[in-house]
Amino acid sequence: MSFSEKILNWYVQNKRQLPWRNTTDPYKIWLSEIMLQQTRVAQGIPYYEKFVKKYPTVQDMAVASEQEILKLWQGLGYYSRARNMHHTARKVTEEMDGKFPQTYEGLIKLKGVGDYTASAIASISFGQLEPVVDGNVYRVLARYFGVDTPINSGPGIKYFKNLARELMPDENIRDYNQGLMEFGAIQCAPKKPYCLHCPLNDSCVALQKNLIASLPAKLKNNSIKKRYFNYLVPLDPKSNTRLHKREGKGIWQNLYEFPLIESPKELNINELKELMPKEAPFADLTEVIAFNADNIVHKLSHQHLYTRFWICRTSSEIADGITPAELEDYPVPVLIADFIKTLKISYF
DNA sequence: AAATCGGGGTA
DNA sequence: TACCCAGATTT
Numbered sequence: 001m002s003f004s005e006k007i008l009n010w011y012v013q014n015k016r017q018l019p020w021r022n023t024t025d026p027y028k029i030w031l032s033e034i035m036l037q038q039t040r041v042a043q044g045i046p047y048y049e050k051f052v053k054k055y056p057t058v059q060d061m062a063v064a065s066e067q068e069i070l071k072l073w074q075g076l077g078y079y080s081r082a083r084n085m086h087h088t089a090r091k092v093t094e095e096m097d098g099k100f101p102q103t104y105e106g107l108i109k110l111k112g113v114g115d116y117t118a119s120a121i122a123s124i125s126f127g128q129l130e131p132v133v134d135g136n137v138y139r140v141l142a143r144y145f146g147v148d149t150p151i152n153s154g155p156g157i158k159y160f161k162n163l164a165r166e167l168m169p170d171e172n173i174r175d176y177n178q179g180l181m182e183f184g185a186i187q188c189a190p191k192k193p194y195c196l197h198c199p200l201n202d203s204c205v206a207l208q209k210n211l212i213a214s215l216p217a218k219l220k221n222n223s224i225k226k227r228y229f230n231y232l233v234p235l236d237p238k239s240n241t242r243l244h245k246r247e248g249k250g251i252w253q254n255l256y257e258f259p260l261i262e263s264p265k266e267l268n269i270n271e272l273k274e275l276m277p278k279e280a281p282f283a284d285l286t287e288v289i290a291f292n293a294d295n296i297v298h299k300l301s302h303q304h305l306y307t308r309f310w311i312c313r314t315s316s317e318i319a320d321g322i323t324p325a326e327l328e329d330y331p332v333p334v335l336i337a338d339f340i341k342t343l344k345i346s347y348f
Numbered sequence: 349a350a351a352t353c354g355g356g357g358t359a
Numbered sequence: 360t361a362c363c364c365a366g367a368t369t370t
Contacts, residue, residue, distance in 0.1 A: 036365040043356065043364085077354025082369075112366045154349070181365050188361060191359055220362090221350070249369090251353065300354055334355065341367045 003144075004169040004176055006199045008216055011179025014186060016041075019048055021178075026100040026125040027058045033117045035083050038078060041185070047076050058100075061086065062093035063263075070254060070331035079255060084112030102126045109113060117159070123173045129165035132177045133157075136184025142169075143188060146205025150219045191267030229274055229307040230261040234281040235293070236314050239348055240321030242281055243330055251300065256330040258309070266295065280319060287313040291343070298335040311347075324348045 001009075018041065020032035031051055035044045050072055055061040061069070066086050073082035088110045092100055100121070101107045109120035115133075122128035131137075138151040141163055149156040169176050187194055195207050206212045210234070234242050243256040261267075261275050269288065276282055291309040298305040322330075327340055 033365065038354085038364055038366055040357065040364050075355075076365085077356085080353065081366090084367085112367070116366060120365070135363070136365065185365080218362095219350090223351080249352095252351090295368075297361085298355095302352060 001054055002169075003167050003200075007179045007183055008169070008172060008176055009136065010183055010187065010199050011175055015179070015182060016186075019045060019052075023176075024125050026102075026121060027028045028052065029121050029125040030088075030100060030113075030117075031085070034081050034112055035076065037081060037117070039076065047073070056097075058089050059093050059098055061089040066254065067331060069312070072327070074255075074331050074337065075334055080250060082113060083254060087111050088113070100125075103128060104130050120177065123177045127173060129168065129170065129173050132160065133161050133164050133183065134184075136181045136188075137164060138216050139190065140180060140188045141182045142214060143193075143206035144200055144204050146209060146211060146215070148211075148215060148217045151216045152219055156217075204265045223302065225303045227305050228263045228266055228295075229305050230263060230267055231258040231309045231336075232261065232276065232282065232312050233258050233309055233343070234312045234314055234318055234321075235347070236281070236316065236318040236321060237320070238317060238323075239275055240318050240323055241327070242318055242320075243322055243327070243332075251303075252333045254331075256332050257336050266306065267308075269310075276312075281314055281321070282312060284315045285312055286315050287311070291339075296335070296339075298333075305335065307335060309343075 004192045020028055023029070032044070032048055035047055035051075051061075054072060055064065059090040064086070066083065069082050070087045071078060076082075089167065092098060095323075101110070102122075103126070104122040104333060107113050107121050108115065110118075113121070120134075122130045123132065133173045138160055141147065141160055142151060145163065149159055151157070151160060187198055193212060195201050195204070195212065198204070198207075201207055206215045242257055242259065246252045246255055246257060259277075261270075261272070263275070267275070269290065273288065276288075289311050291311050292307075295308055296305040300309055324344060329341065332340070
């Protein structure tokens with residue numbers, strides 16, 4: 001039995017029932033693929049359900065505001081995905097008659113759609129013979145064929161894509177591609193794969209050479225930067241406050257947060273007061289107190305955010321302030337959402 | 349080619 | 360703690 005036949009047989013026996021498995025609607029396949037980029041299926045499912053319900057078609061997504069999209073995306077991370085997705089929804093609706101391109105070449109031109117996603121939509125939605133190579137596929141192929149070329153190197157990316165193309169069957173590409181990824185996720189798992197009853201265990205190079213734990217090979221970059229965030233949380237007599245939109249480059253673009261002072265090191269209250277703006281809403285402070293005694297460490301992939309929230313009470317009303325209820329309307333990072341939750345329990 | 353972009357699950 | 364997740368984009 002060929003490699004692809006074994007994968008297809010395994011898939012028939014082991015496939016999960018997932019919400020995007022019973023459609024070939026390119027909008028829904030596209031939506032699911034964008035959401036699942038660097039994201040576990042289990043984490044993506046509730047978001048997929050929310051989005052399909054609120055935006056049943058690409059036109060529905062196109063007419064929504066970016067802020068609305070980001071709010072629904074809140075907590076899923078990698079927010080550029082949401083911004084690019086929204087941009088593409090408008091592009092498809094306004095310039096492509098609401099129809100997604102039906103080929104890899106057309107799909108990959110869309111913002112937020114790279115090699116993997118273009119291949120996935122082309123094959124799963126349109127049945128085009130294109131191989132998908134995601135993290136799961138890298139792992140399965142590296143182990144089964146005993147390839148130690150780093151999967152995140154230029155040569156590795158090219159090698160595994162070519163290998164995947166040679167292996168794919170000339171029919172059932174929809175099930176084969178999804179089956180190969182599913183096989184990697186469930187059977188050939190990163191840690192403790194189930195080699196004992198694996199349909200490929202009679203011919204897996206990594207298993208024979210005891211290389212399961214060391215494959216796939218990956219070049220790693222270990223630079224984690226520390227940053228110190230001081231959030232100033234203005235609170236007027238009505239418990240109104242203020243949020244700012246994060247602009248420019250960097251994390252959390254177009255999400256909202258409290259006024260922020262970033263410093264090269266941790267600040268005590270006196271150092272903080274020196275740096276605080278004197279204009280509204282901080283013109284007439286009655287009290288500044290640290291909400292959290294110890295830093296909250298919010299960990300992202302490449303940076304750790306040492307964060308303190310400072311409650312800044314003012315005697316006069318904040319102009320254009322945000323009420324506690326209105327705080328819920330803004331897309332915010334999880335760090336801010338968690339703080340707001342605690343603030344509401346202890347202050348409002 | 350290397351860095352950046354989130355948040356959560358798993359051992 | 361370290362690694363990984365149905366990767367893409369920017370530098």
